[in-house]
Amino acid sequence: MPVINYLTTCIFDSGALKQLAGTAKKLGMSRPFIVTDPGIKAAGILAKVEDALGVAPAGVFSETVPNPTEKQTKEAAAAYKACGADGLIALGGGSSMDHAKGIGLLVSHDEPLETYAAITGGAKKIGKIPPLIAIPTTSGTGSEVSVGMVIVLENGRKETIVSPNLIPATAICDPDLTLGLPAGLTAATGMDAVTHCIESVLSPSVNPPAEGIAYEGVFRSVGNGWLKKAVQDGSDADARWHMMMASYEGALAFVKGLGGVHALSHAAGRLHEKKLHHGTLNAIFLPHILRFHEGTADEKYARLRQAMGLKPGADLGDAIAELNADIGIPATLSAIGLSADDAPGVVEYALKDLAHFGNPKPMSADDYAKVYEAAL
Numbered sequence: 001m002p003v004i005n006y007l008t009t010c011i012f013d014s015g016a017l018k019q020l021a022g023t024a025k026k027l028g029m030s031r032p033f034i035v036t037d038p039g040i041k042a043a044g045i046l047a048k049v050e051d052a053l054g055v056a057p058a059g060v061f062s063e064t065v066p067n068p069t070e071k072q073t074k075e076a077a078a079a080y081k082a083c084g085a086d087g088l089i090a091l092g093g094g095s096s097m098d099h100a101k102g103i104g105l106l107v108s109h110d111e112p113l114e115t116y117a118a119i120t121g122g123a124k125k126i127g128k129i130p131p132l133i134a135i136p137t138t139s140g141t142g143s144e145v146s147v148g149m150v151i152v153l154e155n156g157r158k159e160t161i162v163s164p165n166l167i168p169a170t171a172i173c174d175p176d177l178t179l180g181l182p183a184g185l186t187a188a189t190g191m192d193a194v195t196h197c198i199e200s201v202l203s204p205s206v207n208p209p210a211e212g213i214a215y216e217g218v219f220r221s222v223g224n225g226w227l228k229k230a231v232q233d234g235s236d237a238d239a240r241w242h243m244m245m246a247s248y249e250g251a252l253a254f255v256k257g258l259g260g261v262h263a264l265s266h267a268a269g270r271l272h273e274k275k276l277h278h279g280t281l282n283a284i285f286l287p288h289i290l291r292f293h294e295g296t297a298d299e300k301y302a303r304l305r306q307a308m309g310l311k312p313g314a315d316l317g318d319a320i321a322e323l324n325a326d327i328g329i330p331a332t333l334s335a336i337g338l339s340a341d342d343a344p345g346v347v348e349y350a351l352k353d354l355a356h357f358g359n360p361k362p363m364s365a366d367d368y369a370k371v372y373e374a375a376l
Contacts, residue, residue, distance in 0.1 A: 007145050007252060009170045012245070014237065016174040017135070020089075021054040023170050027131040029087035031058035033080045035100040036091040038062060045137055045177060049091055059083035061103075064092065066277065067269050068099040069152045070113050077106035087131040090168070093189065094141025094150075094278065097134050101149040101166045104129030114153050118162040119354045126163035134168035137177045139230070139243040140189025140279050142196060142251020144171035150266060158270035160354040173248060175240040183231050185277075187327040190227040190243055192279030194218065194320075195261055195286050196250030201300050202293060203257030203358040210256035217249035218307040222323065231327045257358035260292070260350070261285045264368065267349035274337050283329045284336070287317035288371045296361045333376045343372045 011019050024032055034057045040046050041062045050057065061076040080088075080103055090100035102113065108129045109116070116122035134144035143149070148162040178186075197217035200210060220242055221227045227246070230239035265281035268274075294301070294317075305314050321331070330336050338346075347368045350356055356363065363371075 007255070008167045010145055010173055010248065011170065012173040012248065014174065014176045014241065016172050017048065017052045017177065020049065020052040020133070020135070020172060023133055023172065024053065024087070024089070027087060027133070027169055029131050029133070030055070031084060031086045032089045033058055033083065033085035033087070034060045034089045034091060035064060035076065035103060036060070036062050036096050037064040040092045040096070040137055046091065049089070049135065053089070057089070058085040064096045064099045066095050066275060067152055067158065067272060068095050068102065069272065070102070070154045073099060073102040073106060073113070073151065077103045080107050088133070090132060090134045091137065093136065093138040094143045097136065097141065097143035098149040098151060100132060100134070101129070102151050104132055105161070105166070113151060113161065114155055114159065116161045117159045118148070119160070119352065122161065123163045126161075126165050128165055132168040133170050133172060135172045135174070135177070136244070136247070138181060138185065138189040139178055139240070139247040140192035142193065142247050142254070144168055144173065144251070145248060146251040147255060152270050152272055156270065157349060157352065158266045160266070162354070173244050175237065175244045178240045178244060179237065180234050183234060184328060186234060187231045187329055188277050188279035188283065189247070190221060190230060190279070190327070191283035191286070191324070191329060193243070193247040193250040194221050194227065195282040196254045196258070197221070197246070198286065198290070198304065199259040199261055199358065200250070200253035200256045201304060202259055202297055202360045204360055205257045205358070207256040210253045213249050214253035214256070215303060215307050217246045217253060218304060220249070221246040223307050223309040228327060258355040259358040259360065260289045260356065260363050260368070260371070262355035263350040263353040264346060264372065266353045266355065267346040268338060268342070270349060271342065276336060276338070280329060280336060283324050284331070284333055284375055285371065287321040287324070288374045290320060291317040292363070292367065292371060293360050333372070338376065340376060343369060346372055
């Protein structure tokens with residue numbers, strides 16, 4: 001029987017950052033701990049947030065790495081405790097937001113992170129975490145309103161941890177913070193949002209509100225062309241607004257589930273030395289997964305074609321591949337540093353990933369291997 005939950009407070013508009021001080025006060029946060037990354041600090045966005053906060057933070061962790069790790073989360077959690085913080089502000093893309101959720105989990109729970117993995121039923125062990133405000137600076141992950149976090153554990157797995165208690169207490173979505181984001185990062189994060197929406201549609205679980213939001217996110221980003229516009233002109237405020245909304249919609253949608261694209265991307269993303277961007281991986285795998293599932297969900301494919309502005313019967317995989325080319329996404333895995341030698345490990349971990357169970361038709365190890373080979 002479906003159980004449907006929606007979700008958290010989101011302050012959304014250009015200039016929304018001005019609401020930070022009042023939001024922190026409302027949440028009882030007087031000594032916040034800011035979690036961000038070196039790029040955000042160097043770009044001056046951290047300074048803007050500190051100014052908007054109006055009080056000195058108890059601490060700042062600005063060294064978050066792409067694809068955050070359990071090791072670094074332990075270090076940041078120790079810093080949080082040492083400074084006597086009473087809440088978290090996540091500033092950045094999905095890595096910083098997921099990292100902040102991991103810190104909140106560690107400072108309020110006693111067991112190792114792997115204990116809370118969704119695939120082993122860990123959600124039931126997750127209670128309240130400190131209040132968390134999430135401020136995205138990219139338009140892709142949607143982690144600012146999602147129930148989950150993804151982290152590379154010390155056991156080598158890139159694990160999904162899911163609980164309503166991990167949803168930030170408030171999201172502050174200010175598209176102005178994405179103005180000037182480089183075209184390549186705009187494209188990669190935008191395709192993350194697109195993939196969230198498409199895989200949410202195709203997930204066989206029952207959640208019509210989420211599915212409806214997912215179609216709207218596809219229409220907004222692809223059918224209306226806002227992703228291309230944001231890539232072409234990073235100063236286009238309207239395009240930035242619409243892509244941040246599409247990202248938000250993708251996260252509202254993926255409570256319904258994800259699928260093989262994310263299973264493969266998580267499995268490849270755990271290869272920390274490769275420094276692979278999650279959105280780029282999604283974009284490369286998506287055309288091949290769409291071709292694999294062709295014929296499984298004909299009505300959904302027809303509605304996706306409509307949302308994307310395609311002709312009836314158009315090949316969705318080809319359409320996504322063409323979109324990737326238009327916005328500068330690499331066409332192959334080999335172009336971003338993966339090889340045939342990586343395939344066995346990626347397949348092994350994809351089969352263990354939570355998203356694997358959201359495919360509209362089952363995928364075997366051989367199926368994943370063929371998709372990987374085609375994408376290579």
